[in-house]
Amino acid sequence: MxxxxxxxxxxxxxxxxxxxxxxxxxxxxxxxxxxxxxxxxxxxxxxxxxxxxxxxxxxxxxxxxxxxxxxxxxxxxxxxxxxxxxxxxxxxxxxxxxxxxxxxxxxxxxxxxxxxxxxxxxxxxxxxxxxxxxxxxxxxDSLVAGALAAEHMAKLIGGSGEVAIVGHSQINSTGVQRRDGFVDKIKADFPGITIVDIQYGDGDHLKSADIAKAMIAAHPNLKGIYGTNEGSAVGVVNAVTELGLQPGKLAIVGFDSGSAQINAIKSGLMAGAITQDxxxxxxxxxxxxxxxxxGKKLEKFTDTGSYWYDKSNVDDPKIAAVLYQ
The missing domain is CATH 3.40.50.2300 (Response regulator)
Incomplete structure (x- = not known):
């Protein structure tokens, strides 16, 4: 409709x-x-x-x-x-x-x-x-969180190369802002990185996996993929697994946590992710x-924060407190 x-x-x-x-x-x-x-x-x-x-x-x-x-x-x-x-x-x-x-x-x-x-x-x-x-x-603050994902992606691929985005929505604000925060940060601070494709899997891990496999096939020089929510990121991990790529060959940056992403980070399939609270x-x-x-007057926005986690800090008590299995 x-x-x-x-x-x-x-x-x-x-x-x-x-x-x-x-x-x-x-x-x-x-x-x-x-x-x-x-x-x-x-x-x-x-x-x-x-x-x-x-x-x-x-x-x-x-x-x-x-x-x-x-x-x-x-x-x-x-x-x-x-x-x-x-x-x-x-x-x-x-x-x-x-x-x-x-x-x-x-x-x-x-x-x-x-x-x-x-x-x-x-x-x-x-x-x-x-x-x-x-x-x-x-x-x-999804723009801030998207920029944080971009900073870590840039570090992972040495500041140059091709990357792609598997988004979860073109309509709701989280999908739009997590994408835009990433894209704007790359354009502003990392001129050596080119975003070659942005597609949307509706947060569905099966659809996102199919998109990621098509991206990898279409861009043989692809260095990284950013998945903008749990289902998107898990789909990218599943695509890499199904294609038989070695852990670390493609830098995968995710969003949210959940057991599948945490396990992928610990195994080296995913480089890291942004978690919320x-x-x-x-x-x-x-x-x-x-x-x-x-009847209390409220502030318009309460920022609940965003945090980067990877294999080095996934077990840190401060990070563990904002992860969910």
Missing amino acids: KRAKKVALVAAAAAAALMFAGCSNGGGGTTGGDSKPYIALVSKGFQHQFWQAVKQGAQEKAEELGVEITFEGPASETEVDAQLQMLQAAIDKKPAAIGYAALDPQACIPLYDAAKAAGIPIVEFDAPCDSDYSQNLAAT PIGIGKAVVQAAYDAMN
Whole structure:
């Protein structure tokens, strides 16, 4: 479905919802069986270990604050319609607050309008909607993280040669900014490096593996590939394994962690990766939702940080604290 048509359909659904929306969150946004405030979290997906770590952090913070949460996400990060339906369902439940991680930054705008009309505050995590209604975004600064990946790629290949990117999205902000941070840093500081190809595997490791194999075949002088999320990076590692390339022949730089990437780094198949702090993101979004529902004024952005890890520091306690298996 084209984005314009999708936004139109969502707008129609939101307009219908507004007919029944009150001017408040329906009496405090509490769960049915007790008096605990209820916060609805709608994630970008469930298929990566990253999101399970975000959920863990959210649950830990919810217990600390004495609130109830739900944590939902579509099966795949390409399922924009499914995510929008989850956001609509969250609004219909009239929670005290909503936390949202946008797959499509445009398609969510009408539903944000519906939440605003219903008096339900929205905070965001990982990726924003293109609406000015959200009160806070808890996320990694993806431009900074992409630049950090570029710096390490440049060091790995000696500052010259051909590299390629297997991205996970051309639409949501994490995909765009992790790509742009990498590309801009290479162009600005490493004129000897040429980015010969950028393609997108939707964060799916099978699709990303096929893309990486095609890149390697098309560019025999390729020195490195950057995968912009867990599924992308694992796909690149799988491609190299399937092609029988020796560990280290191609510099692979990933993003996120998860057991597959950690094992690939320890074995030498992957040079290193950028990790976020997903547990910290989960805690931050619940804290922001709690503060928003209590009328506290929030900063627009909470940077939860990004960190390089490789074989030399993967077992360092400071790095281990932001990795997830």
